[in-house]
Structures are given as structure tokens and as C-alpha cells.
Amino acid sequence: MPLPSVKSIPDATRQINVVGASGGIGRALVACLLDRFPRARIAATHHRGDIPFEHDRIAWQRLDIRDPGAIAAWSSRFGQVDWLLNCAGYLHGEAGGPEKNIRSLEADFLLENLRVNTLPTLLLAKHFSAPLKKSGSPILATISARVGSIEDNRLGGWYSYRISKAALNMALKTLSIEWQHSHPRGCVAALHPGTNDTRMSKPFQAGVNPQQLFNPEYTASRLVKLLSQLDPGQSGNFWTWDGARLPW
Ligand SMILES: NC(=O)c1ccc[n+]([C@@H]2O[C@H](COP(=O)([O-])OP(=O)(O)OC[C@H]3O[C@@H](n4cnc5c(N)ncnc54)[C@H](OP(=O)(O)O)[C@@H]3O)[C@@H](O)[C@H]2O)c1
Known part of the structure; x- marks a missing residue:
């Protein structure tokens, strides 16, 4: 499917907030946004590690997105936010790794996936509702994953x-319906970035065709292009990095 029709490029003084900006895709997205919008102010969050890089237009904030109070406190610093982009995610870690079969399922691992991949977008939507409403064309977008598509699950x-990404998708779709009334000039989007060479995918890259293993800089540039072209009529969709639509 072709990219949606080209819309005017957003003004270069916008406020863009990027959550999970210390990850592979998040960091590349921030670098791309700095380049693409030379006057935009960016607020970016990191988590366990140090600030990935300094820049006079980036305000960094350490944020654990599992902490509702911390999300609320961060949101209270903003008058207007134009784009709110969530790039944080969890696939494997101390709580475990992806299950090959139902026998491997562990409650704590499932709950950790929901805590990191699902709930934060809802909390971000709640606490940033007012700052996003002040924008002329707000976007709330979260990086989901194709494997969260129920129809595409083969x-x-x-x-x-x-499960956590499918639930995230439902959260975004439901929010997009509320935004038709509450934020009629806005757009809500779920994004699939393709398979990227990041820390998250490292243990699972063996079977990936090298041509389909993207570097995050490429993905970031495609996602920024896609976001720049979204309009309210396209809210509530699940997009791949190249502007194709995925089934929910
Ligand atoms: N890479 C792929 O092939 C691929 C494919 C499909 C979808 N995705 C999605 O793309 C997004 C970005 O993934 P990536 O490839 O860039 O992975 P990544 O390099 O591992 O980055 C993940 C980011 O999420 C942050 N994060 C995890 N738990 C957090 C928490 N509790 N609070 C705050 N931040 C937290 C990490 O920070 P810390 O490390 O400091 O915790 C890191 O900055 C994720 O949503 C992922 O599911 C990736």
C-alpha cells in the first residue's frame, strides 16, 4: 500500500517528546528528529544507562515507564506537546525471554511485558492529554510490533x-476513537519498525535475512517521514515503517 498523501511539514518549533530514547530505535529517532526539525525542542527519556548524547535542544529525563507517578510528574512540566512518541519496549531480560510454547509461560514474565509494553502508553495518553490538546496537530505514536497483530499471527x-503488543494495539485503537471527539485535530498511531539491529533483537537475529535486518537510522528516517504525513483521517491505524497498513 502506498504512503498516505503528503501533508505539510510540521513547523520547526514544535515540542517533541520521545520515551525510550536510549534504546536502539529511540536514539536513532531522536537524532533524525534533530536533523529533520532544526528548531524543534525535544524532551527525551532514558532509563538505566547514562544520557546517550548531549544536545542543546534535548532535555533528558530519567524515567522508568513502569512508574505511573513518574510519568505524571514528567508530564506536568509541559504546556504544549506536539508529538509524543514511545519507543520503549521489552522482549527479554531478567524476568525471562519469549516463550517457545505454553509450557514456558511464567506469570511474572507476562506481567513484565504488560508493564513495559502496554500500560505506559495508556498512562502517557492520560497524563499528556492536556499538553497534546494544545497542539494544532498532535500525534501520539507508540512502537508496537507486527507480532502483535492477531490476524498476522502465523x-x-x-x-x-x-499479548502485550496486541493489548497495546487495542489501547491505541480505543484512544484514537476517543480522540475523534477530544483531540479532533490529532492522530494516534501504532508503528511496526521492521526487524532492527538493536540490543532487543540481538539474540534472535540468526534466522533473519540480512537484507531485512535494518539499521535503526534507516528505520527512524522512514518513521519520521510517515509521522510527518499523518493526518486525523488516518488516526487509529497500525503502520509499518514504510507506510503500509497492517491488520490489527
Ligand atoms: N528491534 C526490533 O527488531 C523490533 C521489532 C519490532 C518492534 N520493536 C519495538 O521497538 C521498540 C524499540 O525497541 P529497540 O529495538 O530499540 O530495543 P532496545 O534497543 O532494547 O530499546 C528498548 C528501550 O526501552 C527502554 N525500556 C525498557 N524498559 C523500560 C522501563 N521500564 N522504563 C523505561 N524505559 C524502558 C530501554 O531502556 P533500558 O535498557 O535502560 O531499560 C531502551 O531504551 C520496542 O517497543 C520494541 O518492542 C523492535
């Missing part, structure tokens, strides 16, 4: 990650 496995 391989099975990865219960916790799939």
Missing part, C-alpha cells in the same frame, strides 16, 4: 510479547 509462540 507462527505462534512468544505469548507474553505478542
Whole structure:
């Protein structure tokens, strides 16, 4: 499917907030946004590590997105936010890794996936509702994953990650319906970035065709292009990095 029709490029003084900007895709997205919008102010969050890089137009904030109070406190610093982009995510870590079969399912791992991949977008939507409403064309977008598509699920496995991303997708779709009334000039989007060479995908890259393993800089540039072209009529969709639509 072709990219949606080209819309005017957003003004260069906008406020863009990027959550999970210390990750592979998040960091590349911030670098791309700095380049693409030379006067935009960016507020970016990191989590466990240090600030990834300094820049006079970036205000960094350490944020654990599992902490509702911390999200509320961060949101209270902003009058207007134009784009709110969530790039944080969880696939494997101390709580475990993706399940090959139902016997491997562990409650704590499933709940950790929901805590990181699902709930934060809802909390961000709640606490940034007012700052986004002040924008002329607000966007709230979260990086989901194709494996969160129920219709596209042909391989099975990865219960916790799939479930958390499918629930995220439902959250975004539901929010888009509320925004038709509350933020009629806005757009809500779920984004699939393709398979990217990041820390998250490292343990699972063996079977990936090298041509389909993207570097995050490429993905970031495609996502910024896509976001720049979205309008309210396209709200509530699940997009791939190249502007194609995915089934929910
Ligand atoms: N890479 C792929 O092939 C691929 C494919 C499909 C979808 N995605 C999605 O793309 C998004 C970005 O992934 P990536 O590839 O860039 O992975 P990544 O390099 O591992 O980055 C993930 C980011 O999420 C942050 N994060 C995790 N838990 C957090 C928490 N509790 N609070 C705040 N931040 C937290 C991480 O920070 P810390 O490390 O400091 O915790 C890191 O900045 C994710 O939503 C992922 O599901 C990726």
C-alpha cells in the first residue's frame, strides 16, 4: 500500500517528546528528529544507562515507564506537546525471554511485558492529554510490533510479547476513537519498525535475512517521514515503517 498523501511539514518549533530514547530505535529517532526539525525542542527519556548524547535542544529525563507517578510528574512540566512518541519496549531480560510454547509461560514474565509494553502508553495518553490538546496537530505514536497483530499471527509462540503488543494495539485503537471527539485535530498511531539491529533483537537475529535486518537510522528516517504525513483521517491505524497498513 502506498504512503498516505503528503501533508505539510510540521513547523520547526514544535515540542517533541520521545520515551525510550536510549534504546536502539529511540536514539536513532531522536537524532533524525534533530536533523529533520532544526528548531524543534525535544524532551527525551532514558532509563538505566547514562544520557546517550548531549544536545542543546534535548532535555533528558530519567524515567522508568513502569512508574505511573513518574510519568505524571514528567508530564506536568509541559504546556504544549506536539508529538509524543514511545519507543520503549521489552522482549527479554531478567524476568525471562519469549516463550517457545505454553509450557514456558511464567506469570511474572507476562506481567513484565504488560508493564513495559502496554500500560505506559495508556498512562502517557492520560497524563499528556492536556499538553497534546494544545497542539494544532498532535500525534501520539507508540512502537508496537507486527507480532502483535492477531490476524498476522502465523507462527505462534512468544505469548507474553505478542499479548502485550496486541493489548497495546487495542489501547491505541480505543484512544484514537476517543480522540475523534477530544483531540479532533490529532492522530494516534501504532508503528511496526521492521526487524532492527538493536540490543532487543540481538539474540534472535540468526534466522533473519540480512537484507531485512535494518539499521535503526534507516528505520527512524522512514518513521519520521510517515509521522510527518499523518493526518486525523488516518488516526487509529497500525503502520509499518514504510507506510503500509497492517491488520490489527
Ligand atoms: N528491534 C526490533 O527488531 C523490533 C521489532 C519490532 C518492534 N520493536 C519495538 O521497538 C521498540 C524499540 O525497541 P529497540 O529495538 O530499540 O530495543 P532496545 O534497543 O532494547 O530499546 C528498548 C528501550 O526501552 C527502554 N525500556 C525498557 N524498559 C523500560 C522501563 N521500564 N522504563 C523505561 N524505559 C524502558 C530501554 O531502556 P533500558 O535498557 O535502560 O531499560 C531502551 O531504551 C520496542 O517497543 C520494541 O518492542 C523492535
